[in-house]
Amino acid sequence: MSVRLALHIAASFLALCAVRGAEPGMAAIPDSVYRPLFRGEKDAKEVPVPTFQLDVRPVTNGEFLAFVREHPKWQRSQVKRLFADERYLAHWASDLDLGQARAEQPVTNVSWFAAKAFSASRGKRLPTTAEWELAAGAGFTARDGAKDAEFQAEVARWYATPSPAVLPDAGGRANVFGVRDLHGLVWEWTSDFNSAMVTGDARGDSGLERQLFCGAGSVGAKDTGNFPAFMRFGFRSSLRAGYTVHNLGFRCAKTP
Amino acid sequence: MKTLLAFLLPCVLLAAEPLPPCCRPALAAGQPTDKSLYLLDSTWTSDVIRKIKLGVLRGRPQIVALFFTQCEYACPILVEELKGIERKLAPEVLGKVDFLLVSIDSKRDTPAALAAFREKRQLTRERWTLLRGEADDVRELAALLGVNYTEDARGQFAHSNLITLLNADGEVAFQHTGLKQDPAPLIAAIEKAAGGAQR
Numbered sequence: 001m002s003v004r005l006a007l008h009i010a011a012s013f014l015a016l017c018a019v020r021g022a023e024p025g026m027a028a029i030p031d032s033v034y035r036p037l038f039r040g041e042k043d044a045k046e047v048p049v050p051t052f053q054l055d056v057r058p059v060t061n062g063e064f065l066a067f068v069r070e071h072p073k074w075q076r077s078q079v080k081r082l083f084a085d086e087r088y089l090a091h092w093a094s095d096l097d098l099g100q101a102r103a104e105q106p107v108t109n110v111s112w113f114a115a116k117a118f119s120a121s122r123g124k125r126l127p128t129t130a131e132w133e134l135a136a137g138a139g140f141t142a143r144d145g146a147k148d149a150e151f152q153a154e155v156a157r158w159y160a161t162p163s164p165a166v167l168p169d170a171g172g173r174a175n176v177f178g179v180r181d182l183h184g185l186v187w188e189w190t191s192d193f194n195s196a197m198v199t200g201d202a203r204g205d206s207g208l209e210r211q212l213f214c215g216a217g218s219v220g221a222k223d224t225g226n227f228p229a230f231m232r233f234g235f236r237s238s239l240r241a242g243y244t245v246h247n248l249g250f251r252c253a254k255t256p
Numbered sequence: 257m258k259t260l261l262a263f264l265l266p267c268v269l270l271a272a273e274p275l276p277p278c279c280r281p282a283l284a285a286g287q288p289t290d291k292s293l294y295l296l297d298s299t300w301t302s303d304v305i306r307k308i309k310l311g312v313l314r315g316r317p318q319i320v321a322l323f324f325t326q327c328e329y330a331c332p333i334l335v336e337e338l339k340g341i342e343r344k345l346a347p348e349v350l351g352k353v354d355f356l357l358v359s360i361d362s363k364r365d366t367p368a369a370l371a372a373f374r375e376k377r378q379l380t381r382e383r384w385t386l387l388r389g390e391a392d393d394v395r396e397l398a399a400l401l402g403v404n405y406t407e408d409a410r411g412q413f414a415h416s417n418l419i420t421l422l423n424a425d426g427e428v429a430f431q432h433t434g435l436k437q438d439p440a441p442l443i444a445a446i447e448k449a450a451g452g453a454q455r
Binding site (some may be wrong): 044080081082083112113116176191193194195196237238241242 | 290291392404
C-alpha cells in the first residue's frame with residue numbers, strides 16, 4: 001500500500017471523527033444558530049454557535065470528590081471564601097466524605113469558580129449560555145424542542161415542581177443530541193452567567209439598555225411563551241460567582 | 257535576562273513621570289486574605305507597563321470600575337463620575353487611594369487604546385491604572401465584582417454601572433450602583449478605607 005493511500009485513509013478517518021466523534025461521556029452538538037430570548041434593539045437576532053461538545057450528564061458528587069482529592073485547595077475546609085460561600089459542598093459529610101450524598105447524584109452547592117476549576121482540570125470548560133440554551137432547546141426527537149410536544153410537557157412539569165429534598169441520580173432521557181438532564185435535575189452554571197442584562201426586579205444596577213429591564217424585559221423577548229427560559233435567565237442574573245445553591249450544579253463543554 | 261530588561265526598561269524610561277499605581281513595587285506582605293480579590297492569579301496589561309497581577313495594587317484602597325474605550329453611552333458618564341469623586345476627595349485622602357479602570361473589551365482595547373483614553377480623559381498617572389485582560393479573566397473579575405455585561409451586535413457592551421471600593425487588602429468594602437446617584441456614601445467609605453492604607 002502506498003504511503004499516499006495510507007495518508008488518504010488516515011485523513012478520511014480523521015475527518016469522519018471530526019464530524020461524528022465526541023469524547024466518551026460527551027455529545028457533539030453541530031454548528032447551530034442560537035436565538036437569544038432577550039434582545040435589545042441593537043442585539044443580534046441570531047448568534048452562530050460553532051460545533052462543540054457537551055457532557056451528556058451533569059458532573060456528579062463522585063466525580064467532584066475525585067477532583068477535590070486531586071486538588072485539595074478546592075476541599076470544603078480549604079477553599080477561599082472569595083471563590084465559594086459558606087455553603088460550599090454543605091451536603092457532604094466532610095472534605096472527602098460524601099455522607100448521605102450519593103456518588104451518582106449531580107454535584108450541587110458548588111460555586112462558579114469551583115465549576116470552572118473542575119472543568120479546567122479535565123481539559124474542558126463551562127459551556128457558554130448560548131451553548132447551554134441551544135442544547136437545552138433540543139427536544140427528545142426534534143432539534144427544535146418547541147416542535148416536540150412530549151418534551152415541552154416534560155420541561156413544563158419540572159419547572160412547575162419544587163426541587164426534591166433528595167436529588168435523583170443523573171441519567172434522565174436523552175435529547176436528540178444525546179444529552180441528558182438539561183431539564184429535570186438541577187440548574188447549571190454557564191461560563192458567562194453574568195452576561196444576562198436582565199434583572200428580575202427594579203434594582204437598577206444596570207444603567208444601560210433600559211428597555212431590557214423591569215417590566216420591559218418581556219417586550220424584548222423572542223418567545224414570551226418560553227417560561228422556563230425566562231426562569232433560567234432570571235435565576236442566572238441573580239447569581240454571584242461565589243454563590244453555592246442546593247440545586248445548582250454544572251456540566252462541562254469543549255471546543256471540538 | 258531579556259524579559260527582565262523588557263520589564264524594567266519601561267519603568268526606567270518612565271521614571272521622569274510619576275509612576276501609575278500598577279507600576280509601584282509590590283508590597284512585601286504575606287498571603288492575601290480569604291476574601292481578597294488579589295487571590296486572582298490572572299495577568300493584566302496596563303497602558304504603561306506590560307504585565308501585572310492585581311496583587312501589586314495591594315496596600316492602598318482602589319476605586320474600581322469596568323469600562324471600555326469605545327463606549328458611547330454610560331462609560332463617559334461613569335468616568336466623569338469617578339473624576340468628580342477624585343475632585344471631591346480631600347488631599348490627605350487622595351494621596352492614599354487609587355483609581356482602577358479595567359476594560360471589558362478584550363478585542364479592541366489594546367494598551368495603545370488605553371493610553372489614548374488616558375490622554376483624552378486626562379487621567380493622572382500617579383492615581384489611575386488602566387488595564388486590559390483576556391476575555392476569560394475579565395469575565396472572572398466582573399463576576400467577583402458582580403458586574404454583568406454582554407456585547408451587542410455592534411460591538412457595544414451593555415454593562416452594569418458599578419463602582420467598587422476595594423480596601424487596602426483587596427476586599428470589596430463598598431459598592432456604588434447606578435449612574436448619577438448621590439456619591440456621599442461612597443466618599444464616606446473611601447475616607448474610611450483610606451485610613452487603612454499601608455502606603
